[in-house]
Amino acid sequence: MSVQRIASRYAKSLIDLAQERGKLERILEDVESFQQVAKNRDFLLMLRSPVVKADTKEKVFNQLFKGKYDEMTMAFLQILLRKGREAQLADIAGEYIAQYKAIKHISTVNLVTASKLSDEAVKSIHDKLLASTSTDKNVELLTKVDESLIGGFIIEFEDKLYDASVAHKLSKMKKDFKDNLYISQIMA
Numbered sequence: 001m002s003v004q005r006i007a008s009r010y011a012k013s014l015i016d017l018a019q020e021r022g023k024l025e026r027i028l029e030d031v032e033s034f035q036q037v038a039k040n041r042d043f044l045l046m047l048r049s050p051v052v053k054a055d056t057k058e059k060v061f062n063q064l065f066k067g068k069y070d071e072m073t074m075a076f077l078q079i080l081l082r083k084g085r086e087a088q089l090a091d092i093a094g095e096y097i098a099q100y101k102a103i104k105h106i107s108t109v110n111l112v113t114a115s116k117l118s119d120e121a122v123k124s125i126h127d128k129l130l131a132s133t134s135t136d137k138n139v140e141l142l143t144k145v146d147e148s149l150i151g152g153f154i155i156e157f158e159d160k161l162y163d164a165s166v167a168h169k170l171s172k173m174k175k176d177f178k179d180n181l182y183i184s185q186i187m188a
Contacts, residue, residue: 004095006088011095014076015103023072024100030065030073031096037064038090048087057081107135109157110142114149114165125155134160 018027038044046052046060058081066074080086101108109129111122122143129139135157150166 003088003091006085007091007095008099010080010085010088010092011099014092014096015099017072017076019103021072023070024103026070027073028097028100030069031093033069034065034073035090035093035097038093044090047089054081054084054086057086101140105137106140107138107157108140108142109135109155110144112144112146112149112154112156112165114145114147114151114153116145117143129155 014027015024018024038047046057058078061074061077061081065077069077077089080089080092085092100106107129111117111125117125122141126139126141129135129141148167150170152165152167152169154165154168155162
């Protein structure tokens, strides 16, 4: 079975249980926290290592998370350890967040600009995205600065990409000049 299917199924079972018990947001906090911890390379290598035994991993989990995470989250982690699915925990966390956003009708939009935008400009873009029929009821806008864009911006969400950057336009012009049919016909 593919990692994506495994992650989707385990995340779905956790989200269903969290909804049933009214702990959807609390479990989300735990999952987001776990996702941050899983960014640590050593922790991720320990999770994926077949050499480190499950009981050792459980001790590490208890040391790191017990008392900080909800009992339901801890029970879920222990089940995954017993089933040998700890290598997929980071993927399951990502899938849980994606399913949570689908339930809450949240579209995550990445906005990359060449320079830092003012708060008014970000709010204006956020409002236009909310009014759009392409996004869901709620919009989570993540901003990032990339000076290599020279100017303009890139908006990316779901499977859509709108590139209005100067770097993209220059690249397109360069390609158009390179493939210019009129010049190639004159030269021939």
